[in-house]
Amino acid sequence: MIPLSWYLIFAAALFSIGLFGVLARKNAIVILMGIELMLNAVNVNLVAFWRYRAPEMIAGQAFAIMVFAVAAAEVAVGLALFISIYRRRNTVAADEIDLMKW
C-alpha cells in the first residue's frame, strides 16, 4: 500500500526539477522540456487525488486528458516558433531572443 503523500512529494520534486530547468537553462528547447516535466508532475497529482479521494468521480482523469491536449498544442506551437526564430536569427538561446525587449 503506497501512501498518498509519496505521490504528492514525488510530484513536487518533479515539478521543482522542471522549474529549475525553465529558470536556469539557456536553450529554449530545454526550457520547453522543463515545462513538459512540470505538466507531468501536475498530471501525477491529478490522478493521485482522483484515485485516493474520489475514484467514483472521473474528474481527475478527464482533466489529465485536457492537460495532455494542452501540452501537445503548446509543444507544437513552441517548436514551430523556435524553428522560425532559428531560421531568421540563427539561435535558440533564450537570452539572445530579445527582439521585443525594450
Next chain:
Amino acid sequence: MTALQIIFILVAAATLGAGLMVVTSRNLIHSALWLVVALFGVAVFYVLLQAGFLAVAQVVVYIGAIAILIIFAIMLTRRIMDEDSPTFNANWGWAVFVALIIFGALTWVLTSWPGISQPMAELSERSDPLRQLGAALVSPSLYVLPFELASVLLLAALVGAIFISWERK
C-alpha cells in the same frame, strides 16, 4: 515494506534522476532521451494508480509524439550551442534557490494537510473507470464542452504551427 512500495521507490528514483539529467545534460539529444525515460516513469505511476488509459495515452502522446517532435526540433536547430557556450544562464543559483523553496513549501503544505494520510479509496467492483471516462468526456452534463474546446485548440495549434514555420519565398 511491500513489493509495490519498493517498485514505487525504484521508479521514483529513476524518474527524478532522469528529470535531473534532462535539465542538466549538456548534449541536447541526451536531454531529449532522458526526457523519454522520465515520461515513461510517469506512465508507470499511472499504472500503479490504476489509470490504465492514461498510461497508454502517456506513452502514445508524450513519448510517441511530443518527445519525437522535440528530437526533430533539436536536429533542425543544431548549432555549436551544445559545445562551448554555457549550459546555464547567469541566474542558475537563483533558479536552484527558487526550485528548492517551491519544493519545500509544497511538501510542507501537503504534509500539514489532514487528508494526506487517507488510505486509497476502494474501487467498487461494478465500476469501470475506462467506461466512466469515455462517457464523461462526451456527456453534456460533464465534460463535452472542454473536450470539444481541446479539439479546437489542437486544430488551432496545428494551423498556427504550420503558419509560423512556413518558409516564405
